[in-house]
Amino acid sequence: MYESRIVADPVTVAASPGFSPEIDALAAHSFARYGFLRAAWYGAGGDSESEARTLLVRRRGTGVPLAAIPTVPFGPAITGARKVPGPYWPLRGVLVAPDCDTVELAEALCHHAANCLGPVWRLGPARACDPALGRLVAAARLAGWSVLSRPAGTSWVVDCAALREAGWPRNSTEKRIARIERRLAKHGAVSWQYVRGRDWNEDVFAELGSVEAASWIGSKTDGSGAKFMTPRQRAQWRNAVSDPVLGAMLCATILRVGGRAVAFSFDCDDGPVRYGIAGSYRTDFGKYEVGKLANKRSISDAIGAGQQVVDFGAGDSGYKRDMGAVPGYDLADLLFVRSRIAARVLERVWGPPMPEPEPMAMEVPAHG
Numbered sequence: 001m002y003e004s005r006i007v008a009d010p011v012t013v014a015a016s017p018g019f020s021p022e023i024d025a026l027a028a029h030s031f032a033r034y035g036f037l038r039a040a041w042y043g044a045g046g047d048s049e050s051e052a053r054t055l056l057v058r059r060r061g062t063g064v065p066l067a068a069i070p071t072v073p074f075g076p077a078i079t080g081a082r083k084v085p086g087p088y089w090p091l092r093g094v095l096v097a098p099d100c101d102t103v104e105l106a107e108a109l110c111h112h113a114a115n116c117l118g119p120v121w122r123l124g125p126a127r128a129c130d131p132a133l134g135r136l137v138a139a140a141r142l143a144g145w146s147v148l149s150r151p152a153g154t155s156w157v158v159d160c161a162a163l164r165e166a167g168w169p170r171n172s173t174e175k176r177i178a179r180i181e182r183r184l185a186k187h188g189a190v191s192w193q194y195v196r197g198r199d200w201n202e203d204v205f206a207e208l209g210s211v212e213a214a215s216w217i218g219s220k221t222d223g224s225g226a227k228f229m230t231p232r233q234r235a236q237w238r239n240a241v242s243d244p245v246l247g248a249m250l251c252a253t254i255l256r257v258g259g260r261a262v263a264f265s266f267d268c269d270d271g272p273v274r275y276g277i278a279g280s281y282r283t284d285f286g287k288y289e290v291g292k293l294a295n296k297r298s299i300s301d302a303i304g305a306g307q308q309v310v311d312f313g314a315g316d317s318g319y320k321r322d323m324g325a326v327p328g329y330d331l332a333d334l335l336f337v338r339s340r341i342a343a344r345v346l347e348r349v350w351g352p353p354m355p356e357p358e359p360m361a362m363e364v365p366a367h368g
Contacts, residue, residue: 010060010107011057011058011059011060011066011104011107011108012057012058012059012060012063013055013056013057013058013107013108013111013113013114014055014056014058014113015053015054015055015056015113015114015115015116016053016054016055016056017052017053017054018049018050018052018053018054019039019040019042019043019049019052019054019070020039020054020056020068020070021039022054022056022065022068023037023038023039023042023054023068023070023095024038024039024243024245025065026065026067026068026095026096026097027095029097029098030095030096030097030098030132031096031097031098031100031131031132031135032093032095032096032130032131032132032133033271034090034091034093034270035245035249035270035271036090036246036249036268036270036275037086037093037094037095038243038245038246039070039243040239040240040242040243040246041086041087041240041243041246042070042084042085042086043085043236043239043240044086044087044236044237044239044240045072045085045086045087045088045236046232046233046236047072047073047085048072051072051073052070052071052072052085053070053071053072053082053116053117054068054069054070054071054116055067055068055069055070055071055108055113055114055116055117056068057100057104057105057108064097065097066096066097066099066100066104067094067095067096067097067100067104067105067108068094068095069084069094069095069117069121070084070085070094071083071084071085071116071117071118071121072085074121074122079118079119079120080118080119080120081118081119081120081121081122082117082118082120082121082122083121083122083123084121084122084123087236087277088125089125089275089277089278089313090268090270090275090277090311090313091125091126091127091155091313091331092123092124092125092126093123093126093127093130093132093133094123094132094136096132096135096136100135101135102135102138102139102142103139103142104139105135105136105139105140105143106139106140106142106143107143108139109139109140109143109145110143110144114143117336119337119338119339119342120335120336120337120338120342120346121335121336122333122334122335122336123333123334123336124152124331124332124333124334125152125153125314125331125332125333126152126331126332126333126334127155127329127330127331127332128149128329128330128331128332129329129330137334137354140336144338145336145337145338146336146337146340146343146353147334147335147336147337147353147354148334148335148337148343148346148347148350148351148352148353148354149332149333149334149335149351149352149353149354149355150332150333150350150351151330151331151332151333151351152314152331152332152333153313153314153315153330153331154314154327154328154329154330154331155311155312155313155314155327155328155329155330155331156311156312156313156314156317156320156321156325156326156327156328157309157310157311157312157325157326157327157328157329158299158309158310158311158312158323158324158325158326159308159309159324159326160274160299160302160303160307160308160309160310161308163299163303163324164303168299168300168303169296169300173296177293177296180288180289180290180293181293183288184257184285184288184290187257187258188257188258188259188260189256189257189258189259190255190256190257191255191256191259192253192254192255192256192297193252193253193254193256193261194251194252194253194254194301195251195252195254196247196248196250196251196252197244197247197248198247200238200241200247200250202234202238204252204254205228205234205237205238206228206234207254207261208227208228208252208254208261208264208266208280209226209228209229209230209233209234210261211261211262211263211264211280211281211282212226212227212228212229212280213229214282214283214284215280215281215282215283216283217229217280219283226280227266227277227278237250249268249269249270250266250267250268250269250277251266251267251268251269252264252265252266252267253265253267253294253297253298253301254294255281255290255293255294255297257285262281262282262285262290263279263280263281263282263285263290263291263293263294264279264280264281264294265278265279265294265295265297265298266278266279267298267302269302269305269307272307272308272309273307273308273309273310273311274298274302274307274309274310274311275310275311275313276295276298276310276311276312276313279291279294279295279298281294291319292319292322292323295319295323296323298310299323299324309328310323310325311328312325314331332354333351334354335350
């Protein structure tokens with residue numbers, strides 16, 4: 001076990017109930033530069049805030065927050081395991097200030113307050129090449145924790161700058177979109193709605209839920225993967241957009257035919273990156289490719305806004321390739337394990353110790 005050193009400017013460490021408001025202060029200038037990792041975002045995963053705990057690291061004397069690790073219970077209660085919460089995508093992460101070094105983080109993870117993390121805590125999907133994650137992993141190892149890792153897929157990204165330079169949309173794409181919209185016009189006037197900030201309201205969430213209910217996710221799944229189909233799911237996002245910063249980041253591109261919503265793209269704009277969180281379409285309009293139409297409209301919106309990247313996340317690479325996406329970076333699902341003996345047991349079912357982070361194969365900016 002790592003033994004705390006004496007430093008000239010030591011840190012204070014505390015376990016705070018719930019999702020501490022200091023999370024928001026860190027999100028504005030964290031090392032990882034993910035501005036969406038705010039207190040309301042962690043709460044948008046559907047986990048109870050009453051069971052949440054945040055490990056807070058502050059600079060002694062000034063009280064300036066240096067790091068925050070929010071967690072909620074994970075798995076069977078008897079295990080005491082916890083996880084970093086939040087919606088599955090965009091990726092999950094903890095908050096580390098640029099001037100919080102590895103030794104200070106290690107001191108925090110050795111502190112008795114770190115018992116709030118439980119004997120095991122999970123972080124994933126996380127960006128494997130993230131330098132902030134590399135600092136956290138190095139600190140955890142220094143503090144005596146084992147860090148296990150398993151692959152969580154590869155994120156697919158669209159280079160907006162390249163598309164902007166090449167001219168987007170291409171003539172062939174523009175003609176195809178116009179042809180689809182003419183066919184749709186037989187069912188009523190075709191229009192687009194953009195929702196962001198103060199435009200969010202219960203009616204919009206209900207409309208997005210009605211599209212999901214009429215989609216394949218409503219007819220062929222248990223609905224757990226939907227974002228807006230149930231009152232509980234809608235309440236999670238309603239709480240998220242009640243934070244004005246997140247409300248301005250989260251946006252929806254909605255395709256309407258005859259005034260009725262038939263497809264949407266739900267995204268998060270974080271600096272130069274647009275994260276594609278979810279999209280859906282009514283199956284009775286499937287032959288018109290309205291889902292792709294909403295995605296392409298969202299890409300056009302990002303390009304027009306001057307963003308650098310649309311990040312679609314992992315999975316479903318076929319339609320993402322059709323959008324012009326290419327593999328961007330690998331994702332990992334991590335377990336931080338306090339006991340070395342437990343780590344050896346868990347390694348058999350979870351994965352081996354995480355390797356040293358590698359440089360990015362493709363530069364994909366985070367929040368700028």
